[in-house]
Amino acid sequence: MSYLQADDMTQMDQATTAIEAYLQQHETKTLLRLLTCGSVDDGKSTLLGRLLYDTQLLFEDQLATLRGDSQRHGTQDGELDFALLVDGLAAEREQGITIDVAYRFFATEQRKFIVADCPGHEQYTRNMATGASTADLAVVLVDARRGLLTQTRRHTWICGLLGIRHVVLAVNKMDLVDYREDDFRAIAAEYQTLAEQMGIAHVMAIPLSAINGDNVSANSAATAWYDGPSLLEHLENVAVESPASQLGFRMPVQWVCRPDHGFRGYAGQVAAGVVEPGDEVVILPAGVRSHVERIVTADGDRREARQGDAITLTITDERDISRGDIIATTGSPPQVADQFAAHLLWMDDTALLPGRNYWLKIGTRTVTAQITEIKHKLDVNTQERLSAKRLELNEVGYCNLSLDQAIAFDAYQQCRELGAFILIDRQSNATAGAGTLAFALRRADNIHWQHLDVDRDARAHIKGQNPACLWFTGLSGSGKSTIANRVEKRLHALGYHTFLLDGDNVRHGLNRDLGFTAEDRVENIRRVAEVARLMTDAGLIVLVSFISPFRSERQMARQLFDEGAFHEIFVETPLAVCEQRDVKGLYAKARSGDIPNFTGINSPYEAPEAPELHLQTMAMDADALAQQIVDRVLA
């Protein structure tokens, strides 16, 4: 038994020559991906069936089935019902509507076409988006009698959202308005305005009758007033190539290839730009750099790879690279961010709620995401921006988006591969939303970060306490640390979660680079205040025992905390007493000039004007003072 292999066929017979010639022609054909959409019953299925028929892509047996089906289910009194050719699902036939996007293929001498035939009903908008996401051009149908409908606007809006720049407005059923030019012109003009609003640059309006074939593949005598191309002629010739992308090389890592210890490659599809061995690249979001060593493919190593190529890269250094990382040019790499403004189409029966966690897939990376705020949703019919607390099925909105980790990205307008994302429901695994990144938000702009699942209140709640900052201020040796220490012991014994920040200790670590100049004292306090605030965010009761001699710094610290969470405790002991105690021998040194800028001696202490607590250590013992503080904090 022999097996067939093209190699074996050395005889260059006639067929081979013919096939070579055909292949040559076939290979140079361009590909146009388009979708057909519009309201239900405007005649999409009929039009597409007509296109397939006219380009003679129907096989004899398909025609036979069609004749049979036309008799049985047809709406054309037994005439060929082209819609039946493309309405594939039994459920659709029964209802006579198209519920899911169907892909159709045909070719002419010039081009190959993949058509996504999209459903008209509003409840199937998500299916329409599925078809639109991969299309270069949209054919939007309208019924010449009915003009623009809600679905026409919705579909046009989604085309705009997904970046489709070419639309054919197919004004169908012209036979039913006696091929009147005025009717056609009015609809075309209205649509032109709409398309402009939605950022669609190129609109071609064509008067048609799908049923009769007028202006479908050839110009019709019935519309002598129309001097534009037929639909097919336009589809064959329209130039949809996007202006050459200005972006440099970038490739999401899809799969790490490690057949043995000697080889480690990163497989992916080039999203933009050109890459060559020797190019310096950066791996994002980590930001480490290396150089491209080889561009590996099963057809041999390449000297370069460009947008669209599926390749495997090796690099010159050992780097920790995994799926989801982006390998990019160092010249103009994508940005890295974790907060975005984004357009969103909601596609799930369960509404989108801000603050809820979803999986977000972008490129080859999957992260956790939440919508922090819906800026507005859009009434597709009126273009009105409405405020919204949620997005329901098929609604479109403009949102702020927050991720649990930073990612490398480009704006969708610049690069679809690095700017498009889907949201996946974490319970049902449904593909719940589709969106496009507009731009990164600076972190400070994002006032809604408290949508974090575990926030400050949650952390405090689990500890069963109200976080607070007890800020002890007073001269060196006044008793701050002694009292603070006793307060902490008591709170701890009562089961509270505390932490004591002591000036001397902090100066050994976090602030060991700081001296005692006025600037350094300010910075000393600023850092400690920030740390104390983080600790209260963590739910703790924080005790800060710092001389903190300046009013303005204590004020600055106070402003970091909520009302009632900051307790300024002035521990007052007369300078003379402190100097007399001089536990650490510092006053003596200061007096002898060994310590410059010592508070109370050669640097001022600004006593608090209105502290929450004013303790006079000469009046009571340390335990009693500590109890006073505990009582106040727990009140």
Place this chain on the structure above:
Amino acid sequence: MAETGSLARSSHLKRLETEAIHIMREVAAQFADPVMLYSVGKDSSVLLHLLQKAFYPARPPIPIMHVDTKWKFQEMIRFRDRRARETGVKLIVYTNPEGVQQGINPFTHGATVHTDIMKTQALKQALDKYRFDAAIGGARRDEEKSRAKERIFSFRNAKHRWDPKKQRPELWDLYNTRIHKGESVRVFPLSNWTELDIWLYIYRENIQVPSLYLAAERPVVERDGTLIMVDDERMPLSAGEVPQMRKVRFRTLGCYPLTGAIESEADTLPKVIQEMLVTHTSERQGRVIDHDESASMEKKKQEGYF
């Protein structure tokens, strides 16, 4: 060092190839136990070729599985085993044991029962047995109307059923691969290929396919207007029925008693392609099984037929 493969980089076929490679890599990266269904036909040959390309220089991390009904053309089995050896890809062969015990065959039980038990049920059993969470198949959208509507990553519930009304939206090339335990996904990397694309790609890439696709003198009998090849002695012949040698080839390969041959002079690959260009019969007509209503494929698919 080859600058490019044999395909022009900008060609339609190159775009289809790249898309298929992207899809296969997604499967390898996102599923724990993927498999590729291998039916020995031309589409499977293309899939196997793409599988090797996608993971080069590594051996494909995805095994291939053939559901053997025991009624395949003999050449298919030999071809299958040889290709597995040559490529080094792991091959799993599964046959429904109960079906074998009950002696299910297309003659006494009919095409529908045979296909259901030995193919549809067998496939479900195999997927359950090996707990595959993703199965790559070679179906194309140009084959049949309900396939024209199927996603590239097509969700199946724990009972392997496809719900055409609840398909996940599928935008860009961002495939949702999340499933719960027991559920699975069928993946169709050749969705956007046409039959002609398949043949041109086979020719361009020099891919091996069984010689049953080429016209040769073969012993056939005519049943209800369909030419059936007598591939072994199990084929029951009615009294006086004598197999005739005719020059035929096959457009699809399956169980020999259920696969119609067409008369043809195309005994080389280019001639087959040339015949295709002038053909007026679509490929599924050769499958005895789909003849009745055109909704039948959708029904079978809902029940788990591939």
